[in-house]
Amino acid sequence: MLKRASAGILMLSGIAYAFYPFNAEDTNTLGSFGRLQIETNYAYFKNYDGSSHQDYILQLTMGITPKVDLAVVFPYSAFRYPDREDLKGLNDASIFIKHILLEQKDLKLGYKITAVLDTGKKGIGYGKPVYNANVMLEKDIGDSTLNFNAFYTKAAQVEELRDIYGFYLHAYTNLYKYLTLGGELKYSIPEERDTKKKDIHILIGAVFHPNDRIDISLGLHKSLNRDKSFSNYGLLAGLLMRF
Template structure:
């Protein structure tokens, strides 16, 4: 998934623009993403469908520039071990200190599959190839204007009350800006049952800075809560802190996941 695009937008023709695409990233046995960026190894199961909708607001601490994203994802279980999904974001990016000056529209959509290729007791492995589509308007800073393939390897461990996930991902960041094209990312997350229908989530992660002039890689941390009214419905809230070079951003968001 497109985890963060702060650095791309900050160095675009709208130098002040920044944004975040958070699928931001759900029961503990099959955590589906938001508010985490870390993917788990859970799949939907044959013929099951999940719809996710999340809303996030990001703020740069120094400039107070803001960005909003609304992301919708539909996932279908092709088999008991293979999911296919489509995700599309809508973005609104402030482009100056004037809150009335912004760019908004559809961002870059993505198609991905997740294959849980190994499970032995509490341990599992999954692969998630992804293709990001150039559906956003690059002239407005809403897209990359190029196809970007990538993939994520997932290691999962699921206990009775605690689940752990670790990710290692690669994206070919094809672009016209002179940015790095080989981008890696890694993250680790914990999901813990706090009560009968309430889970707490936390993660740490980092990714390679796409700015070829910088040797400092962005790092982020996320915390959140997920409420499970039923086995078919999850509601979540989350907070993320991101350090990018000398700039600090934070984002807050909420999401809903419905399964059939």
């Protein structure tokens, strides 16, 4: 359970870029060296095995070049169990770099590389470094955006886990100047070696933009496959500030 929740941090924190609560990484960058972005994100998950966990995530992002961003992520997690003592503390910090390789009119292609460091409290973090790679393809169609993410996570070095791979399909649209609505579908191999079912979930979310420097986000996550190792549903909220 603890390792599974930590992997959830990997998938959530890496996504918490401009369009948290969506899991699919976007292709936006800060656009120039030295520009900064701060995010504080929250997630609550209720699991099929009766447990639950809450994640509080701080992410700091800096522009390196017009097409490259570098970020560090600091999560704090709290777990509640029906049959044993609760656990809370710092989870594994991570660092990632995002690079947009191609930008032609309404089409963008990029990648993101994440290293999850072994910095978490004993019993909460992975206990070993874990690595993740995303490839993002994004297409703008009028006021809407379609996004495809393929990802691979190297986690088999952690006991009871396996390497994970899968994809996200994500679409969002700008309904008004201050509001973006979207949804996504995730399909992946589950991280726990003993789990046979695929990890499939949907997420719907909204991002409110009161101005160019602030985003306020809300999201609802729901698993489409039932297994004791999966989260049943989740609630997400976030605040982003650009400088």
